[in-house]
Amino acid sequence: MSHWLILPILIPAIVAPLLALAMRNDLVLARVFSVGSMVWLVLLGMYQVGVACDGEIRTYELGGWPSPFGIVLVLDRLSALMLLLNAILGLCVLLYAINGCDQRGAHFHSLFQFQIMGINGAFLTGDLFNLFVFFEILLIASYGLMVHAGGSARVRAGIQYVVVNLVGSSLFLLALGMIYSSTGTLNMAEFARQAPLVGPEHQTVFYTGTALMFVVFGIKSALVPLQFWLPGTYANTSGPVAALFAILSKVGAYAIIRVCLLAFGESAGEAAFFIGPWLIPAAAATLILGMIGVVASRSLAQQASFAALASIGTLFLAIGTFTPQAQTAGLYYLLHSTLALATLFLLVDAVVIRRTGFGDALVPAPKFKHVGLIASMYFLAAIAILGLPPLSGFVGKLLVLEALTSNSNWGWLWGTILATSVMGLVGFAYSGSLVFWKSGEFTEELQIELAGVADSGIKSSKVDHSGKSISAGIVLPMVAISCLLGTLVLLTIFSGLVLRYLDATSQQLYSPEQYLTAVLGEGERPVPIVTAGDH
Amino acid sequence: MEWLVAIAISVITAVGVYLVLSRRTFSVVMGLVMLTYATNLFLFSSGRLAVNQPDIVTDPAAPHADPVPQALVLTAIVISFGMTALILVLAVRGYFESGNDEVDLLGPEEEIARGRT
Numbered sequence: 012m013s014h015w016l017i018l019p020i021l022i023p024a025i026v027a028p029l030l031a032l033a034m035r036n037d038l039v040l041a042r043v044f045s046v047g048s049m050v051w052l053v054l055l056g057m058y059q060v061g062v063a064c065d066g067e068i069r070t071y072e073l074g075g076w077p078s079p080f081g082i083v084l085v086l087d088r089l090s091a092l093m094l095l096l097n098a099i100l101g102l103c104v105l106l107y108a109i110n111g112c113d114q115r116g117a118h119f120h121s122l123f124q125f126q127i128m129g130i131n132g133a134f135l136t137g138d139l140f141n142l143f144v145f146f147e148i149l150l151i152a153s154y155g156l157m158v159h160a161g162g163s164a165r166v167r168a169g170i171q172y173v174v175v176n177l178v179g180s181s182l183f184l185l186a187l188g189m190i191y192s193s194t195g196t197l198n199m200a201e202f203a204r205q206a207p208l209v210g211p212e213h214q215t216v217f218y219t220g221t222a223l224m225f226v227v228f229g230i231k232s233a234l235v236p237l238q239f240w241l242p243g244t245y246a247n248t249s250g251p252v253a254a255l256f257a258i259l260s261k262v263g264a265y266a267i268i269r270v271c272l273l274a275f276g277e278s279a280g281e282a283a284f285f286i287g288p289w290l291i292p293a294a295a296a297t298l299i300l301g302m303i304g305v306v307a308s309r310s311l312a313q314q315a316s317f318a319a320l321a322s323i324g325t326l327f328l329a330i331g332t333f334t335p336q337a338q339t340a341g342l343y344y345l346l347h348s349t350l351a352l353a354t355l356f357l358l359v360d361a362v363v364i365r366r367t368g369f370g371d372a373l374v375p376a377p378k379f380k381h382v383g384l385i386a387s388m389y390f391l392a393a394i395a396i397l398g399l400p401p402l403s404g405f406v407g408k409l410l411v412l413e414a415l416t417s418n419s420n421w422g423w424l425w426g427t428i429l430a431t432s433v434m435g436l437v438g439f440a441y442s443g444s445l446v447f448w449k450s451g452e453f454t455e456e457l458q459i460e461l462a463g464v465a466d467s468g469i470k471s472s473k474v475d476h477s478g479k480s481i482s483a484g485i486v487l488p489m490v491a492i493s494c495l496l497g498t499l500v501l502l503t504i505f506s507g508l509v510l511r512y513l514d515a516t517s518q519q520l521y522s523p524e525q526y527l528t529a530v531l532g533e534g535e536r537p538v539p540i541v542t543a544g545d546h
Numbered sequence: 547m548e549w550l551v552a553i554a555i556s557v558i559t560a561v562g563v564y565l566v567l568s569r570r571t572f573s574v575v576m577g578l579v580m581l582t583y584a585t586n587l588f589l590f591s592s593g594r595l596a597v598n599q600p601d602i603v604t605d606p607a608a609p610h611a612d613p614v615p616q617a618l619v620l621t622a623i624v625i626s627f628g629m630t631a632l633i634l635v636l637a638v639r640g641y642f643e644s645g646n647d648e649v650d651l652l653g654p655e656e657e658i659a660r661g662r663t
Contacts, residue, residue: 140618140621144621144625147625147629151628151629151632154632154636158636158639161639161643162643163640163643163644166636166639166640166643166644167640167643167644167649167650169636169640170571170633170636170637170640170649171649173629173632173633173636174566174574174578174633174649177578177581177582177626177629177633178566178578178581180625180626180629181578181581181582181584181585181626184585184586184588184589184622185585185588185589187589187618188585188588188589188591188592188615188618189592191592191593191614191615191618192592192593192594197614197618
């Protein structure tokens with residue numbers, strides 16, 4: 012048993028309380044430790060991806076309790092990839108946040124580390140109840156981060172976010188109760204073995220529980236009609252936090268991929284991919300709603316939030332198709348969209364802290380500092396998120412389109428994706444030209460006119476409420492954003508390499524027997540745990 | 547026994563859902579508390595209801611109480627307790643920041659101020 016497997020959870024778990032208890036008054040030390048932890052996680056993520064490349068699935072039994080009785084952590088290609096993605100994203104966002112965002116409220120770094128720990132745990136765990144616990148860890152940290160630095164709009168949006176997720180947690184527990192009472196286990200692998208063996212008298216409870224669990228994952232990943240929490244949350248929180256949240260909705264997507272392919276794969280007979288027919292329309296609706304939102308947005312942050320929603324729609328169109336090829340496309344799009352959205356949110360924040368008095372509202376405003384640099388980066392990020400060539404979004408969207416041909420309604424789905432892309436293009440072209448291009452044409456008459464409007468209270472929700480002046484350095488934030496853009500470029504240049512890895516990942520996901528054997532051992536024919544006698 | 551527990555869970559859930567859908571944060575928080583109570587009871591009963599039975603199994607065929615849901619419920623109680631405390635703090639802070647305890651993102655006066663109506 013190799014103990015390094017648990018390090019992605021342990022490192023932030025040790026650093027976070029240290030930050031909260033020992034370093035709460037020493038910002039420099041806190042930054043050093045926080046960044047140090049993230050650098051280690053990036054290195055560890057690279058190592059784990061390298062190790063997972065050989066196709067073997069590694070397990071770690073906590074406390075030495077044999078699975079399925081104890082909690083087991085599982086590292087396969089998908090988990091390793093998600094860990095690396097989370098680490099890279101976390102490091103870039105943290106570098107950006109050091110610019111001043113972390114000073115505006117207490118315990119930013121500590122909450123950040125707890126958030127990373129929860130996400131890593133959710134990617135590693137092989138137990139459904141443990142997944143719930145890690146969801147709670149990442150959520151409670153995200154509640155703290157969400158309302159970081161305060162402001163009435165942000166706290167209000169925070170309350171909504173917390174309420175939605177608490178209801179989601181309750182539903183998750185109900186689902187777990189039903190699953191436990193009908194299968195007698197919460198270990199994912201054992202659950203997958205028991206699923207086909209559930210007797211007819213427990214079928215109703217079993218399918219209700221499973222469907223409820225997928226609903227919960229749908230809430231986490233903000234699929235229509237469960238998307239209500241996302242735009243308000245992302246648009247009202249601070250930029251770096253929104254950028255980190257870009258991976259939060261992907262945790263739900265990960266959970267759907269994991270559980271569905273493990274327990275309801277091709278071998279499940281009638282129940283195989285039973286959520287597929289639900290996922291595709293929901294994904295299409297998410298995509299359309301997201302892009303309508305992009306066009307209708309009244310601030311940059313709102314626009315980026317709806318772009319996040321749209322990217323989730325595209326992602327689930329690929330995942331919901333349930334073929335190995337579509338899975339590969341979906342994973343590539345997942346990598347791309349997470350990084351691209353984070354870039355976009357960070358750039359929005361860079362605009363907000365410079366456009367004094369106007370925030371990110373879509374109104375003409377005077378030229379602000381570094382407008383050229385930020386505008387060109389924003390241009391690149393918008394290209395990436397919309398899926399225009401030459402960045403990775405184009406590759407991702409092309410792969411998704413290609414994968415959708417196996418669906419019988421592919422014509423409609425193609426039409427949806429292409430039409431919404433045009434809508435997104437219009438939305439981003441409008442906002443970009445208004446905020447960046449027209450900032451030069453800001454005349455005196457306009458200023459007087461706007462002063463009137465400003466008096467009546469046209470203010471972006473993102474105008475800095477703390478009142479503190481921010482030492483707006485330019486180097487570190489731009490390095491952080493350039494790193495994110497750089498990963499997008501790398502994802503494009505080395506798309507062949509990445510796709511080979513992702514192809515192998517899909518193959519691994521579509522042969523769940525390997526996972527079951529790795530977790531539970533060879534074992535004889537499984538027998539049902541819950542029998543007809545149990546009522 | 548089963549009926550009693552089932553009815554109790556359903557009534558508490560119904561009350562919880564009703565309260566969660568209200569406009570004021572305090573009722574919403576109370577609704578969430580109710581929902582977590584119902585959830586915990588439900589989770590507890592998922593190991594089958596057994597009265598006065600040992601939860602350490604010596605003979606698998608003999609009647610026993612399932613210890614796993616009890617452990618799950620303990621975890622769930624701790625988490626929901628923490629979450630309730632957190633949302634109460636948030637609700638109070640939201641009240642002081644914005645002057646009312648509406649759950650909606652924007653009050654009507656803010657809507658007007660933003661020039662939407």
